[in-house]
Amino acid sequence: MTAKDCGHHHHHDERRKLYRLLFACFLIFVIVVLFIIFLVWAILRPTKPRFILQDATVYAFNVSPPNFLTSNLQVTVSSRNPNSRIGIYYDKLDVYATYRSQQITLPTLVPANYQGHKDVNVWSPFLCGNAVPVAPYLAAALSQDEMAGMVLINIKIDGRVRWKVGTFISGRYHLYANCPAYISFGNRNNGIVVGPAIKYQLVQSCHVDV
Template structure:
């Protein structure tokens, strides 16, 4: 009699476990289906960035392995989404040469970007006597003597996305904007006075979120 009761209880437990298992599977399926439907309806797209221009105020690599530079960059950002807002919680702008940072980081004030809205920022990025790796210092001196230099404007930070009343967690954002700058009096920049030269770039940036 006791054996039959044990088999009966085992059968009930097995049925209970099966029901719990299938309930979990159905719940996960509904969650994934909801995420898929939200993605299909909203079609989220990462922000786009364009480097509009670069104004050069100072660029001096005369000291061995040290660089002093001062730039003002103008960046345009657009939120291409119709139903998603973007919170820029933190954005830091700086310059690199051959993957080496050559200026200090400049913070862009936090902001919110609504649906299909544009923002334009014009931060100054600069560095005084920034150490440059020896192998980069040689290339930098050569480029300066040739009157042409290729740098990258970088923006790193964190963003959040807003859908209705829902606000997502923070995501890292990395923006890379290549800029080709012609030094000296070669007519490719606009003289702004006081040794400042503005270069029109209009370069689309790569964005990773």
């Protein structure tokens, strides 16, 4: 074997050792970063926000022939950040109403805002759906529910949130909340009469997924 061949193999071995060293350093760096993220997450223990449906004011809720539903209501929803070290950015929140899994109002956009540690935000969006076509069986079910004196309307919140820890801000996470609203029909004494509308005090916890 010539000296030239020996030199070639020597440089090849050094290059392989360098690649292995770089890969090992990269692997250690990734492990350290992941460990730090896990450690911070374990110490801070981020908890998803808690939503409560405070009340619902019903201005209109009726079915017209053949199968059109008109809904006009205002709801008050509060959100509490239970975290003592984590802030929450609400980048986008759409609020709308559903009846038996069918959307019956247009989504109302809540302005983007920031929620500090242990803070509470309150929103009171109007939800409107004029002459929304519904399936015939839904119209029949609604008539039965109104005759029974109780209608379950679900107030849903769909949006994007980010977490803030110190100066670090996470990526966007999908937030989904479902707030059941049991509306009593037939007896105006079940609510507070506000002009042509009836306001129902609910204070109902919402199911939240993030």
